[in-house]
Structure formats: structure tokens, C-alpha cells
Amino acid sequence: MASLTAKERVMKLLNGEKVDRPPIFSGMGNVIKPVLDKSGIVFSRVHRDPDLMAKAAAGMYREFKFECAVVPFDLGVEAEALGARLNFYDEVEGLLYPTVKEKCVTSADDVKIPSDIRNAGRIPVVAKAIKALRRELGNDVAIGTYVLGPFTLAGQVKELDALYEESFLEPEKTGKLLEKLSGFIVEVFKVYQEAGADYFTLREMGGTSDVMSPRSFKSLIKPHLKRILSEMPRPSILHICGDTNAIITDMAECGADAVSVDHKNCLAETRQKLGPKAIILGNFDPIKVLHKGAAKGVGPAVIESLNGGASAVWPGCDLWPEVPKENMEALMTALQDITIKVA
């Protein structure tokens, strides 16, 4: 097979076609300090300026040939559009992600879906960044974007303890909240699709099996993920954190084109449960391997995930912004000098 462009490789993989080698990419946050430093970008400003956001995202391809450009970087965009107040840590020079400082919802009735989603909060910032990325990178690189899943978003707008307690004891109330948020999530994805994004990740980290029982996931969260994935743009990826092997078949049944799992999953078990055709993304450890580990350990970790059944070189979560340059370079050269069997 002739060598593919980065975008062709990513899009073919996500569309279930053959590729020359597994792409090295992500659908989650992945900007790192060497890229920010090279462009003189202050992290706290990158989240509200579409040009800076695009420049930082493009830098991962320009600097390292990481085979994607993904925006946004934080997990507060949708919550802010729904009325939650965020702290952007403007006064801090370090690498701090914006966090929710004031929640805005106690029940489904409190959720006010913006009448003009295109212009709500920072949704237009992300959309403009996607357009800027297309201008800047042309058609060589796939542009990815993500939106939080309904349960995770609920945890960003409603106090967490109250959300979980309600979901355990009065799940029908939580169901109403998730239903309302699901419609909003689909519309946000559509705005990003119109702006030109190529692939779409639904990040339902709050559905983790560490906290949610498989039965609760199945009855409370799965129906909403199914609905969102049937209405949102494609190719689509569903990501859930923690060891998800207990719910992995339910995840697959939600209908995404690919599932993404974190480093706590035994990938071989995931592959065994989903079969040879499933597109499974994951799951090298972005903290222990890429951030804190030595460069020489990156390649073996990547190969281990591919041998375990991963369809691509894809981190188990966001890349921590302080990933050292040499580790990122080791990631990008991990597939050199080895023969990869492509399904």
C-alpha cells in the first residue's frame, strides 16, 4: 500500500479501511509545553483565543508530526455554555487547565439550553479554531474534536456528590438530566462538524467502572450514549476512563465507530471481547510512560499496546502538558524499524 498522508491514515482507520501502519494520534487533549514554548503561547490564554488554540493544536503536527490536530484542550467548554463559571487561572504562569468554580444546576429543570448554541460560551471559539486549523493545515492532517458525555457533563454542572447520590438512589431524576444534556451535546458536535472537524470523540469519563456498576451504566448512561452516537457526526469515538472491560460490550453496542480505553484496561481482554474487526484505541499510559517515564520506555509501551490489540498508537487519556520533548520524539519514532501487522 502506498504511503498515506496523516489524514488519510487516521480517516481510513476510523472508517474501517486498511492502512499502511497504525496512525499515531489522539482524540483527546494533546498539547504539550515544547509546542507552547516554541510559539510563545501562554497556556491560560489558549482556551479563549481561536487563533492561539489553532496554533497550539497545529504545533503538535508541525513540531512532532503527531498525526492529528485536536481542539479544545480543556473539559469546561460545554459546562460554561450552560452557565457554569470557570476559573482560567489568568494570573498563573504554570500549566493549569481551566476548572469549574461554580456549578449551575441542581436538577434537569435548571438546565437552560442556549437558544443560539453556535454563539454560546466558547463554542464559537472552538469552531473558529477548527476553521483556522483547516486553513493552516490544509487537507494533510485530520482535525479532531471532543465533547463530554452526558454523565460527565452533568458532573461539571451539578455538584458531584449530589449527582452520584441521586444516580444511585433516584436514577429516574438523573435520567431526565442526561436526556436534556444529550440533545445539547449532539448540537455542539454538529457545530464543530459544520466548522470542518473530521472526527469526533464523545468523552464519558464519569461513566467509569471504578464508580459506576455495570448495571447502572447499562440502565442509566448507555441509552443516552446510544442516542447521541446515532445522531452525532461520524466517524465517532467513545472514550470511557478506568478499567472498562466489565462494560466494554455495552460500550461497543452504543454504536461508535471506535472505542477508546485507558491504560487500566487489559487490552487483550478488550480485543477478545470485541473481536478482530472492532476499532480499539488505546491505551499506553500518558503519565507513567510518556510524562514521567524515560524515553527508552516509550517504544516498548507502544508496541505492547499494539500487541495487546490496539488499532492505533493512542494514549489512554489527555497528554499531560509537561511531556518532555524527547519522550514525544520517542513516541513518534516508536514504529520505526519494526514490522506491523495491519488487520
Add this chain to the structure above:
Amino acid sequence: MAGWLGSGKTTLIIALSKGLSQKGVKVAILVNEIGAIPVDGRVIQDYGLTVKDIGGGCICCQLAGSMMRTLRLLREGPNPDFVILEPTGIAVPHAIKEMLISAAPSGEITLGPTIVLFDTTRATKLLGYETLQRVVTTQLRDADIIALSKSDAVEEEALAGTAESVRVINPRAQIIRLSVTNGDGMAALTRVVEDMTVTV
């Protein structure tokens, strides 16, 4: 200090802090919800010490930076000997540890033990309800110390049974019978907090 909602974390933290303070140890408390902690609001205002959703199980990865910033502000300001962290009731302790380890340069912080409170008055519900079981057992598995809280309110036989049940879930944890009301277990808990530390 983790534990399901209503397990007595805040009550224990206040008691534990008082005990440590009386021994000359300076303690700071980092809580998810300020509600029941009797602190001087100016401290929070002066230092900006608020961190939402500690260990929420949703977005741990992106909270690491703000958590470390808060700890550094504490060090530069009040400079406590200990920080007691009270996360959300659904917190996954190992995720919080991973978060701190990811954000802290080697040797910058020293991790104390993970104390998980288990409400002995609701043992059947916590271990029996399928919906609660997952988060409760995850917390218990992550514990270095399991504090059987409200032990004064439970018959001896039931308490022994609960101790046995949690031991099956986590055989390596130290189990302490705790009653903040009558002081049972407080001295033992104070000792292990002082003794069990690991630099990361």
C-alpha cells in the same frame, strides 16, 4: 481521606486535626465542600484555596495542576506539616494519588496513608446495594487504613462481621474501629497518620 457520603469524614477530619494540632503539628485541610468545616473564610479568600471536584472520577487528569498549585500556595503561606485531603464522596483514592504523582516533581510531596471511612451503621446497604457496591469496594480496595466509623452505634457481633467483610475486600489494609464520639481508635489513627508517609 475517602469514604461514601455520610461516612463521617468531616467529623473525623476536625477531630484528627485538633488532635494533631494539640501535639504541635500544623494541619491544613483541603476539602471538596467547605460546608461543615469551621474555618476562617479569610484564609480561603487570602490564598484562593478552593479546589472543586477533588477525585471526582471524571476529570482527575485536568485537576492535577490546580491541586498542586493549591498545595504550593499552602506551602508558601501557612506551610503546614500535614495536609488532610477530603475529596468527594465518590472519589477514587488511587486516581487522586496518580493525579498528585503526575503533577508533582519527584520528591516535592510526601504521601500519607489513604484512610477510607466505612459507615458501620449502613454496612448492609453499602455492601449489599448493587449500585453502591462498586464505588464502596473501589474505595476500600485503595485503602491503607479502613476506619470502621460510628462503631459505638453498632453491636459487637455486627461490628466483627463488618470487619470481616471489609477484610475480604482488602486484606492488606489496617482496620481500625473508630468512634469520634467516644474517642475509640483516634489515638491509633493519629499515630499512623504521623508514621505512614511515602515520598513521591
